[in-house]
Amino acid sequence: MTGRAPLVRVYWYSQTGQLKETVDAFVGPLADAGWRVDRRQVVPKEDYPFPWSARRFVSVLTEAADRSTVSDVSIEHGGAVEDDRAPDLVVYAFQVWYLAPSVPMRSVLVRFADEFAGVPVIGLTACRNMWYSAAVAVRRQVNQVGGRYLGTVAAIDDAPPAATFVTTLRWLLTGRREPFSVFPRAGVGPEQLARVRAAGEAVAEATADAGGALADRVPGALRRSDAAVVDQTIAAADLLAGRFFGVWARLAKAARPGVPRRLVLVAFLCWLFGSVLFGLPVVALVRKLAGRRFDRALRRALAPVLAAEAKS
The missing domain is CATH 3.40.50.360 (Flavodoxin domain)
Structure with missing residues (x-):
């Protein structure tokens, strides 16, 4: 310097x-x-x-x-x-x-x-x-x-x-x-x-x-x-849900303004609440079943944004 x-x-x-x-x-x-x-x-x-x-x-x-x-x-x-x-x-x-x-x-x-x-x-x-x-x-x-x-x-x-x-x-x-x-x-x-x-x-x-x-x-x-x-489980749920959020955004944009778009947004809210209730438990179960393969895949996905190793 x-x-x-x-x-x-x-x-x-x-x-x-x-x-x-x-x-x-x-x-x-x-x-x-x-x-x-x-x-x-x-x-x-x-x-x-x-x-x-x-x-x-x-x-x-x-x-x-x-x-x-x-x-x-x-x-x-x-x-x-x-x-x-x-x-x-x-x-x-x-x-x-x-x-x-x-x-x-x-x-x-x-x-x-x-x-x-x-x-x-x-x-x-x-x-x-x-x-x-x-x-x-x-x-x-x-x-x-x-x-x-x-x-x-x-x-x-x-x-x-x-x-x-x-x-x-x-x-x-x-x-x-x-x-x-x-x-x-x-x-x-x-x-x-x-x-x-x-x-x-x-x-x-x-x-x-x-x-x-x-x-x-x-x-x-x-x-x-x-x-x-x-947090491995939350990180995996985040990366997965992020893809679906983009899909919902495109659906809402494609819908006509007014009632059609509002219906898409209501459907999104229903999906969102369901994901909050059931998404994390499902991801946690998948992680338990997949074991180290799950964690290795997640580390690869997050490596570009981390200066530290992911912690369990």
């Missing part, structure tokens, strides 16, 4: 503020270590208000799950640092919508593709528990525009999946995330943010050494800090 302070550029879009908290946890240690942090907020021209209305939440499937869909976005500089030189590292912070990168964030890689060409990129996400299909899509798109994808940092809601299905929907549709009845608080908790912070510290420590290319040292730092912990 040269004598100048290294520069990390962060591209982010967050409706709820949760992803911004996760970004802060990761880049905080870099700033403490002397990095310059250039934050660039992605602003979609089409508003995606939060909380979602039920109708908008369902209808956005046709945009989100069809990964060819992009929208008009602009970039606003945020924070004290605005540095237009080529960054040493880019953090691409993305929400997950219907198992795909959010429409505003994937639009950045189309509208501002030149800003990612030739630079190392870390994908960072904060979501319920299914980030795998979205990370695969992000990695593919980053590489298509000439970037180098180094790995993923993922923070999840680590409450039981059945509970998070309820609490996350409640949060998205009402804006309320506090605990209620037998259900925990929705969203990423302090332990997950601490793990993300540890990943930032590991990257800061690894890149403080002047030997070798900075980008070559980042994957090892992510690996040592468990930056993206993999």
